[in-house]
Amino acid sequence: MNLPLQTDVVLNKEYSVSPTRYVWNPNLYRLQQEAPRPKPVVCTKPVPSRPSFYGSEFHGILSHTHAANVVTEEGAYIVRQSCGSHDFYTLTFRFNDKLKHYKLFYDGQHYVKDTGKRFDTVYELVADGLVTLYFDEHAAPFLEIMERFDCYEKSPYMTLNKLKLKRAISRQNSRKYDVQAASAAFVCSERDHTDRTEPPEEEIVEYDKPHAFKIHTFKGLNWCEFCGNFLWGFTAQGVKCDDCGFSAHTKCSEKVPRDCCPDLKHIRGVFGIDLTTLVRAHRTCRPFVVDKCIAEIEHRGVDAEGLYRVSGFAEEIESLKMALDRDGENADLSPEAYENINVIAGTLKLYLRLLPIPLITFETHPALIAATQHRALHEQIAGIKDALTLLPTAHFNTLKFLMEHLFRVMEQHNVNKMTAHNLSTVFAPTLMPAPDISKCGGLPGMTYEISALELMICHQQAIFS
CATH class of the missing domain: 3.30.60.20 (Wheat Germ Agglutinin (Isolectin 2); domain 1)
Structure with missing residues (x-):
């Protein structure tokens, strides 16, 4: 297999310039071009014990002394079996007129221990090794300049x-x-x-x-x-x-x-993507999924009885999820597409539930729980405000927007039957999952989480101001 070691093509970007300096520095590229090229030494004798993952560069059992007589050119290499070795083979190549010997392993790819690199062919492994050794010997001045660059x-x-x-x-x-x-x-x-x-x-x-x-x-x-x-x-x-x-x-x-x-x-889709990553990608204040769903709910569904508690049809929620993943902000959430408002509400809850980092992060969670332990209401509110400073900015802005929305839903509780406590009970497992459920022997009690959310809904103006 031939690697792009001898290309004479000059890349345009290599010499692209700004008004003040070269953008791309070609020195290390040129140095790699100067490194020795791998030269497999073909074994001309039959080797009945040759493993299937080695080619003609395998020479069977061969001592150090005999290997020195075979590997004579710069960059030349062979694979051999040392006397007494059973769980590895030996890679021998010549660099800087000296022989190098490495234990060579194969587990579907070829590798030398402690390098962290794996290769499809021995040729690629040797090519990378020769470049690395050449850089160790000749690249110090360039690497020193590179280390100092921090502008x-x-x-x-x-x-x-x-x-x-x-x-x-x-x-x-x-x-x-x-x-x-x-x-x-x-x-x-x-x-x-x-x-x-x-x-x-x-x-x-x-x-x-x-x-x-x-x-x-x-x-x-x-x-x-x-x-x-x-x-x-x-x-x-x-x-x-x-x-x-x-x-x-x-x-x-x-x-x-x-x-x-x-x-x-x-970024593939919307659901299951880190919240800050999504808003940075779309250059929005909050995830557009949250904005679109809440806008549609407040337009036509705040008075729906059991809002957020009553489940929408699973297949329709999945359909809307796929539409948001596929069409993004252009997804259709209108009554013509999804007549049942519980589908929109269910999709919003699904989005929040699938966040890899919960909206109320694991770092913020215990601080919020501690805030609810205060006896006086003003101390609880102050504690919650302090706890929320631990949230990433995108999480804070999204939580603020969600709490303002849930407050407006709560104001219609005489019609929709969703009090602040009911809403908190529904959202607590989604917004404040336990940091490590596996150690709890099942789902933990959510009493304190519900209390924290209820406080945030009822006093959202004082907490998020």
């Missing part, structure tokens, strides 16, 4: 995306929420206001979100978006953010600020 404002990511970021911020600041108008209209109609005015435009929050970096094997030639240097090697060259696609060396990723802007092409 994110001059990184390739910021240099190449300034215009895109400005446009995104402009779109964000100009966006308006239809749900505000729906909520305001509902409140006005209930209170019979005569001087109705349009609600003010809601400020959009730019949430602080860390990148979701994971070790990644890049195909082809790639550069670090933080320092601009080449991602050398052929497997696990660096990390990539699952949410926005930001690529970087592992060490460079530690210097990247918490400014992940998730790209919708990296």
Whole structure:
């Protein structure tokens, strides 16, 4: 198998320039091109004991001395079996005119212990090993400069995306929420206001979100978006953010600020996605699912008896879930599509239940429970306000919006039969699941969680002001 080691193609991005500096630094790429190339030494004799996962580079039982006579060229390599070894084979190759010997293992992929890298072929493993050894010997000056680089404002990511970021911020600041108008209209109609005015435009929050970096094997030639240097090697060259696609060396990723802007092409659907990730991707204050469902409920269903307690048809809830995952903000929630308002309410509860991090996070949960233990109401409210400062901003804004909505539902309890206690009983397992249910021997009691939610609904204005 041939790896792209000898390509003479000059990538356009390699020499893309800004007014002040080169965006991509080609030095490490050139260094990789200079590294020795793998040269398998073919065994010309029959080897009856050759494993099926090795090819002609396997020489059977061969001592160190005989291996030195076979592996004579720079980059040449063989796989052999050492005398007395049974659970591993030996990889021998020549680098810098010296023989290197490594225990070689196979479990579906080839690997050398303690490297954390796995390869489909021995050729790829040797190629990566030669590059690594060559870098250890020649790359120190370049790596030292790379280690010192910490100016994110001059990184390739910021240099190449300034215009895109400005446009995104402009779109964000100009966006308006239809749900505000729906909520305001509902409140006005209930209170019979005569001087109705349009609600003010809601400020959009730019949430602080860390990148979701994971070790990644890049195909082809790639550069670090933080320092601009080449991602050398052929497997696990660096990390990539699952949410926005930001690529970087592992060490460079530690210097990247918490400014992940998730790209919708990296996010599949809506349900089961981290809340902050979703609002960053859609550039909204809250998950649009929450906004759309609440707007529809307040438009036509706040007076429905048993709202949030009565279940909608499971197949219709699943249908709406798929529509929101597929169509996003364009999903149709109208009475023509879903006549039963309990389907909309059930879908909202499902969205909140499937959040990987609950709306009221596990870190906030015990602080809220502790707040309910105070005897005086003003102490309980103060304790809850303090506890909610532990929430991520996106979680806080969503919880605030939800509590305001549930307060308006509670105001209609004479019609819909949903008091603050009833609503809290319904939402407690969804919004405040126990941090570790597995240790509770079943579902734990939710008395304190219900009390905390009931306080937040009844006193939402004082708590969230």
